[in-house]
Amino acid sequence: xxxxxxxxxxxxxxxxxxxxxxxxxxxxxxxxxxxxxxxxxxxxxxxxxxxxxxxxxxxxxxxxxxxxxxxxxxxxxxxxxxxxxxxxxxxxxxxxxxxxxxxxxxxxxxxxxxxxxxxxxxxxxxxxxxxxxxxxxxxxxxxxxxxxxxxxxxxxxxxxxxxxxxxxxxxxxxxxxxxxxxxxxxxxxxxxxxxxxxxxxxxxxxxxxxxxxxxxxxxx
Numbered sequence: 001x002x003x004x005x006x007x008x009x010x011x012x013x014x015x016x017x018x019x020x021x022x023x024x025x026x027x028x029x030x031x032x033x034x035x036x037x038x039x040x041x042x043x044x045x046x047x048x049x050x051x052x053x054x055x056x057x058x059x060x061x062x063x064x065x066x067x068x069x070x071x072x073x074x075x076x077x078x079x080x081x082x083x084x085x086x087x088x089x090x091x092x093x094x095x096x097x098x099x100x101x102x103x104x105x106x107x108x109x110x111x112x113x114x115x116x117x118x119x120x121x122x123x124x125x126x127x128x129x130x131x132x133x134x135x136x137x138x139x140x141x142x143x144x145x146x147x148x149x150x151x152x153x154x155x156x157x158x159x160x161x162x163x164x165x166x167x168x169x170x171x172x173x174x175x176x177x178x179x180x181x182x183x184x185x186x187x188x189x190x191x192x193x194x195x196x197x198x199x200x201x202x203x204x205x206x207x208x209x210x211x212x213x214x215x216x217x218x219x220x
Contacts, residue, residue, distance in 0.1 A: 010091045017084035018043075020096035021061070022127075027102050028199055034058045034095065035202075036068075037127070038080055045130045048081065050074050053137045055202045061093045099124055101195055108188040113153075113180060115161055121191065122157035125150060128198050138201075144194050149187045156180045 014020050018039035025032045035057050036048035048056045051074060058064040065085060068075065100120060107117040125145055132138045132145070145151070160180075165172040 010088060010094050011096065013084060013088050013091070014096055017080045017087070019078075019080050019084040021064070021093060023095035023098040024057070025098065025100045025102050026195065026199065027105060028196070031059070032098075033202075034061055034064055036064075036081065037130070038078060038084075040078060040080060044134065046076075046078070046134045047127070047131045048078070049076055049131075049134070051076060053135055053201065055131065055198075057202050061095070064093060065089075097123075099127065105188065105192060105195075108184055108191065111184050113182075113184060118153065118157045118161060118180070122154050122162070124198075125154045125194070128194065131198070131201070141197060141201075144197050147190050147194070149182060149190050150194060152182060153180065153187060 020037050022035050022037050023032050024035055039045055058067050104117055104120040128145055132141050160177045
């Protein structure tokens with residue numbers, strides 16, 4: 001973790017408070033949106049959400065801080081996020097990572113499942129997994145990421161890309177790893193379904209009806 005004396009940038013503060021901004025790009029939205037991923041004091045991973053389970057999002061980085069503050073009574077309380085907000089008042093907010101589902105889906109349409117595409121796929125599934133596990137109310141979503149094709153691709157990424165590259169990057173670059181033999185058309189269909197299930201949970205306020213139709217998916 002970043003020491004207090006080493007804090008110079010927004011990234012440093014994000015590391016210190018275990019709170020990061022995600023830029024989320026989807027073909028279902030006209031523009032990228034932003035959400036917050038954080039670890040609480042028990043090191044459990046979360047997506048900032050409303051008390052009813054709806055995922056908090058912001059249309060811009062400029063409005064993100066103000067929106068959290070104005071809706072704090074409706075959001076799950078997190079000491080890390082509270083301290084992060086307080087200590088970043090004088091800083092320009094920047095995203096820490098980008099989830100580009102547009103590229104993943106477009107590549108799958110073109111029958112491309114290279115390292116970058118597989119990584120983008122797996123990162124999103126892991127993000128969805130964090131959301132499911134942060135609250136028992138979300139358990140009903142588990143079946144979607146437990147789909148055989150989804151799990152096979154996710155496991156392939158960690159077995160043949162993530163861990164080999166992490167353990168020995170130079171060796172990984174020269175390695176002729178096994179190919180992932182999978183029906184990419186069926187995988188694309190399942191993946192798009194999982195993406196919609198995730199996005200249906202964005203910005204649900206208390207007592208609001210769950211978003212069900214694609215044309216209602218844009219953040220409000």
